Amino acid sequence: MKKIEFEKSERFKIYNWFKNFSNSTYGVNMKMDVTQLINHTKKYNESFFIDFLFIVLKGLNSIDEMRMRLYNNTPVIYDDISPSFTVMTELGTFDTCRFKNNKNFKEFYNTAKNCIQEVKKQKHIKRNGYNPNDSYDDYYITCLPWISFEQFTHAIPDDKHSQCVPRICWGKYEEKNGKYEVMLNITVSHIFVDGYPLSQAFIKIQELLYNADEILK
8 A cells, every 4th residue: 555645645635634623424326237247147157246346346446546545644555455345254243254365266266165165154243343453444335135226325433544444335236128227335435435436446346346257256
């Protein structure tokens, strides 16, 4: 990671303005066309969740603002951000999978699959907070595969550092007239992310989804 020299930026006033908010977050929900991804997962017998996770991370990491965080109250940008996502255990509770991001799809897939299987079998919740290193170089990701939704809001803590971590959620995909769609929610902090870079993240993710076979190999 490296420090962002916001004092020299045209956006410094905006950064300071939203940093003073008790809750600086806002979210957008957008339907994503996952038809090509569904076709890919059926063809190769892969997990929709893991494949979609890989594409979402790739899209988010392509946008600078999505990799910006507060570290010890200092604005920084990371080269790459890793996933942190919830998994339902056999006890009916949930815990978190977290691993270092891997741009190689096959390696990413196997790591995610193993992590999910390990957490599912847990008899006790092992999570000890969401930020063990206080670095916040994660995306907080969850999924509601049982329902489709139109709106979604996240529980947001008072901590400014945590607020700057984008929160991601998607629901159950639905088929309509041969086309598959899923609602994707991205919630961000206005300290770093304005409407334009958030829009670019959605656009990039959709572009990757249209090219699922090329991306997931």
